[in-house]
Amino acid sequence: MTVFPEEPVLEAAVRRRLSPGRFAHTVGVVETAEELARRFGIDVRKARVAAWLHDVAKDEPRESLLKRAEEFGIVFDEITARQAELWHSVIGAEIARREFGIDDEEVLAAIRYHTTGRAGMSGLEQVIFLADIIEPGREFPGVEELRRRSREDLEGAVLAALESTICYVIRQGGLLHPDAVAARNHILLRRS
Amino acid sequence: MTVFPEEPVLEAAVRRRLSPGRFAHTVGVVETAEELARRFGIDVRKARVAAWLHDVAKDEPRESLLKRAEEFGIVFDEITARQAELWHSVIGAEIARREFGIDDEEVLAAIRYHTTGRAGMSGLEQVIFLADIIEPGREFPGVEELRRRSREDLEGAVLAALESTICYVIRQGGLLHPDAVAARNHILLRRS
Numbered sequence: 022m023t024v025f026p027e028e029p030v031l032e033a034a035v036r037r038r039l040s041p042g043r044f045a046h047t048v049g050v051v052e053t054a055e056e057l058a059r060r061f062g063i064d065v066r067k068a069r070v071a072a073w074l075h076d077v078a079k080d081e082p083r084e085s086l087l088k089r090a091e092e093f094g095i096v097f098d099e100i101t102a103r104q105a106e107l108w109h110s111v112i113g114a115e116i117a118r119r120e121f122g123i124d125d126e127e128v129l130a131a132i133r134y135h136t137t138g139r140a141g142m143s144g145l146e147q148v149i150f151l152a153d154i155i156e157p158g159r160e161f162p163g164v165e166e167l168r169r170r171s172r173e174d175l176e177g178a179v180l181a182a183l184e185s186t187i188c189y190v191i192r193q194g195g196l197l198h199p200d201a202v203a204a205r206n207h208i209l210l211r212r213s
Numbered sequence: 214m215t216v217f218p219e220e221p222v223l224e225a226a227v228r229r230r231l232s233p234g235r236f237a238h239t240v241g242v243v244e245t246a247e248e249l250a251r252r253f254g255i256d257v258r259k260a261r262v263a264a265w266l267h268d269v270a271k272d273e274p275r276e277s278l279l280k281r282a283e284e285f286g287i288v289f290d291e292i293t294a295r296q297a298e299l300w301h302s303v304i305g306a307e308i309a310r311r312e313f314g315i316d317d318e319e320v321l322a323a324i325r326y327h328t329t330g331r332a333g334m335s336g337l338e339q340v341i342f343l344a345d346i347i348e349p350g351r352e353f354p355g356v357e358e359l360r361r362r363s364r365e366d367l368e369g370a371v372l373a374a375l376e377s378t379i380c381y382v383i384r385q386g387g388l389l390h391p392d393a394v395a396a397r398n399h400i401l402l403r404r405s
Binding site: 099100103184187188191194196197199202203205206209210213 | 291292295376379380383386388389391394395397398401402405
């Protein structure tokens with residue numbers, strides 16, 4: 022059985038690293054991830070640990086994230102390199118491994134891919150991806166429909182969330198990470 | 214100087230292979246491609262040849278396209294394999310090469326990628342991609358705006374057309390070909 026840090030330790034460490042608003046979001050993700058994990062038979066302990074740590078790097082300044090990437094030997098792909106808002110997921114997974122001693126690859130992948138998704142996401146990855154988007158603090162057009170779908174169909178809700186994210190990125194003129202598109206295609210292929 | 218088949222030969226061959234509606238569309242693409250090519254300094258002769266042949270395989274039945282793919286040794290990628298509407302571009306380029314003796318790689322690529330686009334499209338590829346979408350026979354919400362943009366900015370119009378296509382495919386629940394997404398990212402990166 023994988024050993025994880027105690028939750029009060031995680032909570033205190035995350036609180037120290039995040040702004041109050043981001044910490045409140047993280048608490049929302051932890052609660053939502055637990056709810057989704059219970060509903061869909063995913064390991065609740067892993068879901069809570071991944072949720073606590075998913076944004077652990079998000080409030081670090083750009084320069085600090087770049088320094089860590091270099092220190093960790095991380096080379097961003099071309100799209101990630103240009104989208105600073107994607108860095109925290111990749112760096113966050115590495116911080117979870119190095120500073121929190123997480124060696125469970127499922128938990129690390131859930132942190133690593135929580136912003137873009139990827140083809141063939143595990144149940145745990147889907148839980149964290151979705152909890153991040155629908156936690157109670159989130160407000161955007163369509164979030165209620167995503168919450169409704171997430172009560173019946175985890176993968177279907179992830180699909181809808183990916184589509185809403187892809188169209189949002191296009192409207193904003195942002196780069197689309199190929200992992201998000203591959204995640205959507207993979208779910209469509211599985212369900213067809 | 215590359216030798217291409219005479220236009221009356223191309224026209225007659227294409228007319229024989231296509232339904233009247235598709236032939237009319239092709240004539241529209243030839244005229245629009247010429248217009249765009251003149252405006253943006255692209256080889257007009259290549260643009261017309263690629264336009265004549267871009268849909269040469271489009272009215273062949275699925276089984277015939279699959280047979281040709283096998284005969285030509287074409288292995289579709291996973292997404293193309295599931296989207297029959299993408300087959301005609303790949304097969305069409307090969308028909309242009311084998312049956313029409315086209316050996317100009319720029320012309321062949323313009324046929325090959327006219328449906329999805331791809332990262333780093335040439336001017337000729339952009340002309341055919343766009344002419345296919347905005348030729349006078351096309352009617353859809355937003356086409357006038359694309360025609361307007363195409364009078365000033367070829368690449369900008371291609372970008373807008375890619376975005377409109379990507380969102381359309383998502384709304385239809387279709388698979389998104391990664392080449393279309395890479396085409397859009399590439400243009401955004403070039404322009405940033």
